[in-house]
Amino acid sequence: MPGNSDIKFGTSGWRAIIGRDFTFANVRLVSRAIAAYLKTVHRSSFIVHRKRSISRTTSGVRRPTVVVGHDTRFMSEDFAFECSRTLAEEGIQPLLTREDTPTPVIAYEIIRRKLAGGINFTASHNPYCYNGIKFSPSYGGPAFPEITNEIEKNINRISTKARNLRHENTKRSGVKIKYIDPKEKYIKRIKELVDLKALRKLKIVCDPLYGTGRTYFSNILRRTTYDVRLIHDWRDVMFGGGRPEPDAETLKELAAKVKAEKADIGIATDGDGDRFGIIDSDGTYINPNAVVTLLVYYLHKTRGWKDAVVRSIATTHMVDAVAKKYGMETIETPVGFKFIAEVMQERDITIGGEESGGLTIRRHVPEKDGILACLLMAEMVANEKRPIKQILAGLYRQVGLFVPGRINLRLTPEMSRNLRNNLIKPFKDIEGIKIIGKNTIDGTKFLLEDGSWVLFRFSGTEPVARVYAESSSAKKLNILLNAGRKMVQ
Template sequence: MNMIKFGTSGWRAVIADEFTFANVRLVALAIAQYLKKEGLANREVVVGYDTRFMSNLFAQQAGAVLTREGIPVLYSKRDVPTPVISFTVIDQKAGGAINITASHNPPQYNGLKFSPASGAPAPPQVTQAIEANIRKLQKEGVVLEPVEPQRDLFAEKDLAPAYIQDLESKVDFSALAASPQKVAYNALWGTGRGYVDRILQDAGWRVDVMHKEVNPLFGGRRPEPSEEEMPDFLEMVKEGDYTLGLATDGDGDRFGIADKGGKFITANHILALVFRYLVEERRLEGGVVRSVATTHLLDRLAQHYGRPIYETSVGFKFIGEYILEGKVVMGGEESAGLSIKGHVPEKDGIIACLLVAEMVAQKGATVGELLEDLFHLVGPLHSRRVNIPLTPELKKELPQKLAAHPSQVAGLKVTDVITIDGTKLVLEDGSWLLFRPSGTEPLARLYLEAESQKRLDILEEAGKKLLGI
């Protein structure tokens, strides 16, 4: 019996291994039971999907199960970005959403993500209730056969127009139109095509698009907008003399940014730049929320502007709560997740790309120049994430290793230990290390931040030594 579990961002598994039609139908039935118990069965559920292998067919079966249970479904006509699904839930006052996606995981994976009526990622108490329903169904030996949607409860719709129209209140389209640029956009074979590129082209920008075709194999890579996964795109930005390179991941909720010349700019640096821009240029009121693994540049900026800083566990479901409450100008994660005040309580790579484009247009400077100016204001910080394969031995020993809190690391005194998610060691010079297991992949992660790349190298070596590798 497979133990279907929801991680940091939904249930993900290998296609044809654990991720099967039978299991998708079972999870959909468990979600239907949850919605009925919560009194939401009379409200439609948005059902969407990404460009992965057979995602649309998995989504159809999930939707069909809901209609069999008497729950109306609003089904996306085409593959759709995660933030667009979140917006649609809120806009249509839906009871929730099922999204068939494994985001940036390798192509052999697929996944199912549930969002409640808030449009945010489901919090732990919701996914735990759904998991309990799954276990009960499995114990009872319930196996659902393929099912056809009940057509009077199954409506199809293009979800893009309403979302794009809403962006007009959150992105300064006039600023984009006033300063058109030549940019490159990498859709990474995912759902973002027709959003970032179309909006900028409509504003008069020249946008050259890479990997806009649908390819469930994602070119044999992970559809992640990272430096490691986009060498061809960074070369394109460099050789094409583009002002800016923009990218979104497989389901459009993460962003990747390249500066003029093809230099990749880390998500942590982009988060700091966007926060500064929203405070100084947009004059938005509120604090900033980040995950425990995200840059302390946000802390320095918050202190500079006299704004509160909030720290959460890893996972945008925790950050989304602050967006919903209207307490923050921006929320962000180092894994390239961002949303802003008044927007969806879900990470949105589309609005992140557009805000960076707006910022470059308004300021008349490259991202690199803006970053140098930021460092002059609050000092430099550089970050790194190291992925470590979670072997059976390390998985067994990791809890004990994380429980050991050294008094010194790399010759510096440990001044604070934060254990809200993994173990974070803050050192006397403001640098830090964080150890935690991934919530989406069989990896242990080591996060590092320091004022120089040389210091990061020293911290990485010390961190690996603490893990015994």
């Protein structure tokens, strides 16, 4: 069992291996730490007596209420129940979902019910041996660093004795677990955002990768079209022996099924339904960079939206080119959807997206929604009446070709020092292409005269440097990525 200081909240919460670090004791510990944070935030509406907590103050303000969900991983429902019991003991009202629930649904429930926050037990796209706790505050998006820092401080303050308490005070708190089913309210919201009737024109193959998207896709698509095929649409805590990550490698079976069925589109989500994967009618995997770009075009065309487009620093600049064509501002953020969510707290946006396969749209949740992304892409294919690659080719003709790529470099201590030293040198060019700008909001990004760019980011959890690049051809892209490799020497 790890010490308290070993529990760290990253971009999407805390993740660990089940049975090694992810244990019931640590779930209770983290749950108490989150409860302590919530009680601090809502102190004015929380009265603690010697023996019990009052659910309302004299002004009628509710006690903090939190929705608790889980994905399809081994024992996720048991961990969620343990968390709910712990929250109840601490005087927090838990609303426990009756079945596994996607993260964007948890986010929508927080906003719809105006809750203090939400907790989802998921390790997202990680392998089956992991589980995790994803905490979302009252705004429904990923927790900002100042919030996760407070939770970590609470973890370190809670004693070993308190960590091992097993609900002795549940009756004394007077709080009971309430059960909810958020599915229908979320589906109603999806109907407001997507033209589901258009999907009746399509043959769709859907792969939820044994995850939380399976019952949602089944409910939405089978109400909409008779021509839908679902694969991997049952619970398998081992995820078929693979990773529930909707990338080109994992979706090979979906791609083959799309071709065999002569379907119009293949759609997929990861374990907790926040990331998306898209397959074109010929079985081609569509890069998330292209998906975000296509939806900038499509949402402007069909909805007339002209609000800002938000993307991470590692996402294609084709987004910028298409947005500029329509008179839309582009805002660049550090990597991590919480930074896109932060922009959404301040202003309306058309779309926010990142190259790792997450996006959301105007006046929806400030959280990645893979289900929504898939359905919007299906709507686009239905209304455009042509394959995705043809739509993308039309955009290339208008704004030029953008070819993004990424490599991961495993570093020795010496290589890491070399790279850090090289990045602060006063470079004038990369492979003969003049540097015209440098961005250091997250890593080091060099902007080049011909519109190309190269980004270097160090992993916060392993000795790895990630090199992202983009240029106007695959040949130029490879030259830039190779230049990135040389930087560690």
